Every structure is written in C-alpha cells, then in structure tokens.
Amino acid sequence: MLRNRSLPESVVYDILANSRRRETIRHLTDTAGGRTVSLRKLSEAIATDETGQSPPPRPCRESVYNSLHQTHLPKLAELGIVEYNLEARTVSVRNSAREVDQYLALLSPSGLTWGEYYRTLGIVSLLAVVTSLAEIPLVDSVDPLLWASGFLVAFALSVTYQLWSVRWYLRQRFL
Incomplete structure (x- = not known):
C-alpha cells in the first residue's frame, strides 16, 4: 500500500x-x-x-x-x-x-471500501446488460450498448473522484 x-x-x-x-x-x-x-x-x-x-x-x-x-x-x-x-x-x-x-481515504463517501464499491458497480452493470440482452421487460427498453456505456461513464467518474480525493498523495508521490 x-x-x-x-x-x-x-x-x-x-x-x-x-x-x-x-x-x-x-x-x-x-x-x-x-x-x-x-x-x-x-x-x-x-x-x-x-x-x-x-x-x-x-x-x-x-x-x-x-x-x-x-x-x-x-x-x-x-x-x-x-x-x-x-x-x-x-x-x-x-x-x-x-x-x-x-x-x-480507503472508504468511499457511501461508507464502503472502494473495492466493495467497484465490485457492486460491476455486478449491477453486468446484471443490467445481461437482463437487457435477455429482453427482460423494462430493462430491454434500453439498448445493452447504452447500459454498458452508461456504466463505463460511472466507472470513469468514480475513478476520477477517487483520484481527486487523494491528489495530494499522488502529487507527493509522483512529482
């Protein structure tokens, strides 16, 4: 660490x-x-x-x-x-x-560790894409590619927030 x-x-x-x-x-x-x-x-x-x-x-x-x-x-x-x-x-x-x-800083704002947060986000995104592909009502009204893209944006925003919250550590470590 x-x-x-x-x-x-x-x-x-x-x-x-x-x-x-x-x-x-x-x-x-x-x-x-x-x-x-x-x-x-x-x-x-x-x-x-x-x-x-x-x-x-x-x-x-x-x-x-x-x-x-x-x-x-x-x-x-x-x-x-x-x-x-x-x-x-x-x-x-x-x-x-x-x-x-x-x-x-190991905890996300929700109180979960970042690892738990990312695993949960990954499972939810996988379930959304799979249920959309399986044509489950309500979920299938959104294209699976749109679900995947939305969750990729959520991952990107989460990583950006996490990196921003430890920016002082990264600055000290790499500059």
Whole structure:
C-alpha cells in the first residue's frame, strides 16, 4: 500500500482509534486545505460533526476543545502529524498527516471500501446488460450498448473522484 512509511502501522491505527483524532486529521486535510486553523474553530467543527447541530451545544464544544488541547493535539504534534502552537492555540497539518489520511481515504463517501464499491458497480452493470440482452421487460427498453456505456461513464467518474480525493498523495508521490 504505502512505501517508505515513517510511522509504524500500529501507531497509525492507534491514531485512528479515536474519532476526534480522525476528525481532526480529516478536517485539517479536507476542509481547511492545509491552512492554519484556530483550536476554537477546529473544536466547533468537530463538535458540529459529533452532534449534528450548528452551532453545537456549549458543553460538547467545551469537551471537544479540552480533549483536543490537552490530549489529542499534543499527541498528534509529538508524532509529527500536526503543528500545534500551544500559545496561539492554532493547528495546521504537516505533510506526514498524508500518511495517516491515506488510511481514511480507503472508504468511499457511501461508507464502503472502494473495492466493495467497484465490485457492486460491476455486478449491477453486468446484471443490467445481461437482463437487457435477455429482453427482460423494462430493462430491454434500453439498448445493452447504452447500459454498458452508461456504466463505463460511472466507472470513469468514480475513478476520477477517487483520484481527486487523494491528489495530494499522488502529487507527493509522483512529482
């Protein structure tokens, strides 16, 4: 999967074992785009994700803020995943976070792994083409070539989305 890892796999799994650490990495790499974020904004974003309420309730915001400040950000900073300025209470992602984030990128937006997603899409496309060729009512009203073409477009769009979601890794690896 990844070569030249600086973090052992057991450490990566330990990092990802906590949902607040996962959300911190996800927020900093996806939403913040690598920019420096205040601890307050980061804790609000994570509390909003946890509660589904915007703005999140004050006790949840405080809980997230304190756990990030006292536990999670110092741990991530010690491992070189984030840059955490204790005095300014700001945090930014470091390049080594890409290594951890790669484990998060294995899931498609639907929650399936990309392998499961592509297998499902392949089976559905095969069934659509075969039922169209077998002249099953409703499905046979669409030409099998059109079914196949439509699913090829779906595969192409899916691959494009998947590659776009890990573009930082590809850029770092091949440029």
